[in-house]
Amino acid sequence: MSTRIGILGYGNLGRGVECAIRQNKDMELAAVFTRRQPADVSILTETAAVANVKDIPDWKDKIDVMILCGGSATDLPEQTPEYAKYFHVVDSFDTHARIPEHFARVDAAAKESGHVGIISVGWDPGMFSLNRLYGNALLPEGSDYTFWGKGVSQGHSDAIRRLDGVKDAKQYTIPVESALEAVRSGGNPQFTTREKHTRECFVVLEEGADAKKVEEEIKTMPNYFADYDTTVHFISEEELKANHSGIPHGGFVLRSGVTGWNKENSHLIEYRLKLDSNPEFTSSVLIAYARAAHRLAKEGQSGCKTVFDIAPAYLSAKSGEELRAEML
Amino acid sequence: MSTRIGILGYGNLGRGVECAIRQNKDMELAAVFTRRQPADVSILTETAAVANVKDIPDWKDKIDVMILCGGSATDLPEQTPEYAKYFHVVDSFDTHARIPEHFARVDAAAKESGHVGIISVGWDPGMFSLNRLYGNALLPEGSDYTFWGKGVSQGHSDAIRRLDGVKDAKQYTIPVESALEAVRSGGNPQFTTREKHTRECFVVLEEGADAKKVEEEIKTMPNYFADYDTTVHFISEEELKANHSGIPHGGFVLRSGVTGWNKENSHLIEYRLKLDSNPEFTSSVLIAYARAAHRLAKEGQSGCKTVFDIAPAYLSAKSGEELRAEML
Numbered sequence: 001m002s003t004r005i006g007i008l009g010y011g012n013l014g015r016g017v018e019c020a021i022r023q024n025k026d027m028e029l030a031a032v033f034t035r036r037q038p039a040d041v042s043i044l045t046e047t048a049a050v051a052n053v054k055d056i057p058d059w060k061d062k063i064d065v066m067i068l069c070g071g072s073a074t075d076l077p078e079q080t081p082e083y084a085k086y087f088h089v090v091d092s093f094d095t096h097a098r099i100p101e102h103f104a105r106v107d108a109a110a111k112e113s114g115h116v117g118i119i120s121v122g123w124d125p126g127m128f129s130l131n132r133l134y135g136n137a138l139l140p141e142g143s144d145y146t147f148w149g150k151g152v153s154q155g156h157s158d159a160i161r162r163l164d165g166v167k168d169a170k171q172y173t174i175p176v177e178s179a180l181e182a183v184r185s186g187g188n189p190q191f192t193t194r195e196k197h198t199r200e201c202f203v204v205l206e207e208g209a210d211a212k213k214v215e216e217e218i219k220t221m222p223n224y225f226a227d228y229d230t231t232v233h234f235i236s237e238e239e240l241k242a243n244h245s246g247i248p249h250g251g252f253v254l255r256s257g258v259t260g261w262n263k264e265n266s267h268l269i270e271y272r273l274k275l276d277s278n279p280e281f282t283s284s285v286l287i288a289y290a291r292a293a294h295r296l297a298k299e300g301q302s303g304c305k306t307v308f309d310i311a312p313a314y315l316s317a318k319s320g321e322e323l324r325a326e327m328l
Numbered sequence: 329m330s331t332r333i334g335i336l337g338y339g340n341l342g343r344g345v346e347c348a349i350r351q352n353k354d355m356e357l358a359a360v361f362t363r364r365q366p367a368d369v370s371i372l373t374e375t376a377a378v379a380n381v382k383d384i385p386d387w388k389d390k391i392d393v394m395i396l397c398g399g400s401a402t403d404l405p406e407q408t409p410e411y412a413k414y415f416h417v418v419d420s421f422d423t424h425a426r427i428p429e430h431f432a433r434v435d436a437a438a439k440e441s442g443h444v445g446i447i448s449v450g451w452d453p454g455m456f457s458l459n460r461l462y463g464n465a466l467l468p469e470g471s472d473y474t475f476w477g478k479g480v481s482q483g484h485s486d487a488i489r490r491l492d493g494v495k496d497a498k499q500y501t502i503p504v505e506s507a508l509e510a511v512r513s514g515g516n517p518q519f520t521t522r523e524k525h526t527r528e529c530f531v532v533l534e535e536g537a538d539a540k541k542v543e544e545e546i547k548t549m550p551n552y553f554a555d556y557d558t559t560v561h562f563i564s565e566e567e568l569k570a571n572h573s574g575i576p577h578g579g580f581v582l583r584s585g586v587t588g589w590n591k592e593n594s595h596l597i598e599y600r601l602k603l604d605s606n607p608e609f610t611s612s613v614l615i616a617y618a619r620a621a622h623r624l625a626k627e628g629q630s631g632c633k634t635v636f637d638i639a640p641a642y643l644s645a646k647s648g649e650e651l652r653a654e655m656l
Contacts, residue, residue, distance in 0.1 A: 019589045023468050044589055099656050100649065125656045127462070127597075130640055132655045134455070137616045137643035138609070140351050184602070259612055261347045261372055265604035269455075272600075274512070276593035281466070284587055288465045308641040308651050312458055315465035321428065323636050327460045328427050328453045 002028035003294045005287075006059060006087065008079060009069035010034055010041055012247065013092065016283030017067050018044055024287055026317050030063045060086045064297075065290040067091075077102060081109040084117045088293040090286055092122040099125070099306075107304035116293045117304045122282040123273055124148070128253045130307050131271040135255025139267055142257020143188040147175035147196060151249025151278060159224045160201055163217050165209030168237065170244040172200045175252065183254050186266045193227040201232045204240050249278035288315040330356035331622045333615075334387060334415065336407060337397035338362055338369055340575065341420065344611030345395050346372055352615055354645050358391045388414045392625075393618040395419075405430060409437040412445045416621040418614050420450040427453070427634075435632035444621045445632045450610040451601055452476070456581045458635050459599040463583025467595055470585020471516040475503035475524060479577025479606060487552045488529055491545050493537030496565065498572040500528045503580065511582050514594045521555040529560045532568050577606035616643040 005021055007014045010032050021027045022045070031049040034041045038050040051059070056066075066087040068079050072095045080091045084106055093102050099120055110117040120126065124146070132144060153173045160169035179196050182189045201218055205211060215232045218225055250273040259265050275281045289307070292314035296305070313323055333349055335342045338360050349355045350373070359377040362369045366378040379387070384394075394415040396407050400423045408419045412434055421430050427448055438445040448454065452474070460472060481501045488497035507524050510517045529546055533539060543560045546553055578601040587593050603609045617635070620642035624633070641651055 016587070019587060022589070023587070096656065099652055103652060120656055127466075129656045130462075133640050133644055133651060134458075136655065137619075137640075137645075138455075138612050140645075259344070259347060259351070259605060259608040261350070265608050267604060267609050268600070268602040270598075270600040270602075272596075272598040274596040274598075276595060277587060280587040280593050281595050284466050291465075306652060306656055308648070308656070309639050311637050311639045312461050312465075313636040316461055317465075317468075320636070323461060324427055324431060324634060327464065328424065328448055328457045328634055328636070 002026055003291060004028050004030040004062065004064045005290060006030055006056075006063040006066040007032045007069055008053065008056070008066060008083065009075070010043065011069065012279035013283060013286075014069040015044070016277070016280040017069060017286055018048075019280060020283045020287040021045070023284075024291070024317065026291065027287060031059060056083065057086055063087050064294050065090060067286050067290055072098075077105070080117060080119060081105045084109040084115050085113045086115075088116045088290075088297050090118045090121055090290050090293055092126070092282055092286060093120045094122065094125055096125065103304050103306070111303045114302045116297045116302055118289045118293050118306065118310070119304060120306055121289045122285050123275075124251070126282075126285050126307055127273065128251070128271070131253040131269070132255070133308055135253070135257075135269045139255055139257025139259070139269065141263065142255055142267075145183050145254040145256075146251065147180060147254075148251040149173040149175050149197065149249065151251070151275070152247050156199065156201075156224055159221060160203060160218055163214055165206050165214050166203055167206045168204040168240055170202045170240060172202075174198045174200060180252060180254075183256060184268060184270070186256060186268070188256055194229060197228060199225055199228045199230040201230065202240055202244050203232060203234050204237045205234055246276065247278045248276055249281075250274045291315060291317065330354055331619060332356050332358040332390065332392045333618060334358055334384075334391040334394040335360045335397055336381065336384070336394060336411065337403070338371065339397065340607035341611060341614075342395075342397040343372070344605070344608040345397060345614055346376075347608060348611045348615040349373070351612075352619070352645065354619065355615060359387060384411065385414055391415050392622050393418060395614050395618055400426075405433070408445060408447060409433045412437040412443050413441045414443075416444045416618075416625050418446045418449055418618050418621055420454070420610055420614060421448045422450065422453055424453065431632050431634070439631045442630045444625045444630055446617045446621050446634065446638065447632060448634055449617045450613050451603075452579070454610075454613050454635055455601065456579070456599070459581040459597070460583070461636055463581070463585075463597045467583055467585025467587070467597065469591065470583055470595075473511050473582040473584075474579065475508060475582075476579040477501040477503050477525065477577065479579070479603070480575050484527065484529075484552055487549060488531060488546055491542055493534050493542050494531055495534045496532040496568055498530045498568060500530075502526045502528060508580060508582075511584060512596060512598070514584060514596070516584055522557060525556060527553055527556045527558040529558065530563050530568055530572050531560060532565045533562055574604065575606045576604055577609075578602045619643060619645065 021029045029045045029048040033053045068091040076093045106117040156171035219230045253271045255269045292310045349357045357373045357376040361381045396419040404421045434445040484499035547558045581599045583597045620638045
């Protein structure tokens, strides 16, 4: 029997989940929930419903796993514990510092209702976290490195857009290739912020705006750009649309460490993601963990979990026998 | 309380496990077991015993996890089920085709005695398998690629050593960089055997041996070399010892796949290992899974498992709270 999925929030992430469901035959989209008028929201899946968030409790017996596709700032801290009352839930909560608190709230709600909640699912947090854990467990004496990009940072793009005179903007975070190579070569290098990533900005100005002034404001912006080597390109609105409308991202997690009685041997573990679409890949991870949530629940488990707590086999539609024969 | 480890077999892998135990404060080496006279075997850990394999049953209450460091051809098929009667067991059984059969035998023995057995632990099978599974679960429509090396292949080195006129030899398996780049660039390329790896051989001849003949015999050897571009270097015994006595290895697991309603976006997941010492890294993986075996057993689990069945958190000495705060 299929796992019946609900999607709450139909932005880039929600649409990504809808697409991912189509690639997994054991998954079925039951409904998309929106704060808007359902009639105003058009989805891709002909067999699925569109409903208003206020009607979510009515779907209690028609949905197995609700995937929460809202933002981490205000949506998920409320929604994930709330909807764990009715369904198994999966979210991509990514405010690293607030994960312990979010975990506790989802855990309490999910345990009380007998559901499984999996939080902070995606690639960072998510697959990158897994690789940090595996790397540290396998090489307990070593160093961790995470590089992001090349990819679009929504937060940095927004920060540029808020400047006077800026009509639109896209910011790419780019790992410094020589820093990556230094890690790969061993020796556990230490880096400043500036040495690890550069930032490249494509900016569309309002008519009559002062390019020099905007460029200076970007490059000196505290936290966002001041600590980086930043390049600013002024381009036309057409060019931004034609060449910079994708949402690529990715990055690298590396663990270097030593083994041997006298720590004489060095090892490097490198995990890399190169993603055309950040939200669609995140969605694919969400769907794999939705499968896991449903399975764990069938085994009688409940409460909040993270990617650390889920055995890999639960992510796959294949049986244990198939996995051992084909992938081990 | 520490996990008390026994090591069966004191070759490169057994010595690697001994070194790995020293890097993990929650692990303690209780004893090394050997088929030789214990007095003839000198180990590095002053606090541990050396004992004969025939006395293993006497250690039933003094060891938590026995790590089996023998070979997959004849040792492990017998040893892992046998010693699962007395201890939790972990092995690095790597004959891919015989894993289902080995799993069944270890499962039966471990269930009967109430122990946990984890088989096929290491990097391939092991970490590479995990990355194949994660990659396939996250990108169900795509292609898998595994490249090995640069590293020493024991089997290929042995095959050369068996030739008439060869005194000693070391063979390196080397991934073809342009094939790796083709995968990273997308387009799901297909490769012949020859296009993925090359083989480089360093050979010490017996006095008076015919170099031309040996080179020809290597390059045309079916299964081992005939399907590859192979380079043969004749060197002195001293040079072999000076420059080729290490056991480096590693490789790449890549998954490329598509997402989107019309499969319009491509993604690449790449996992790479670069290992100075193949046996020491394998040993580090064995120790992390020994920790998992002991923990799973404390939760009341029994039977045979593989890396697919173990939640990542079980590999780490850190608590769930610590992992969520530090690594998620």
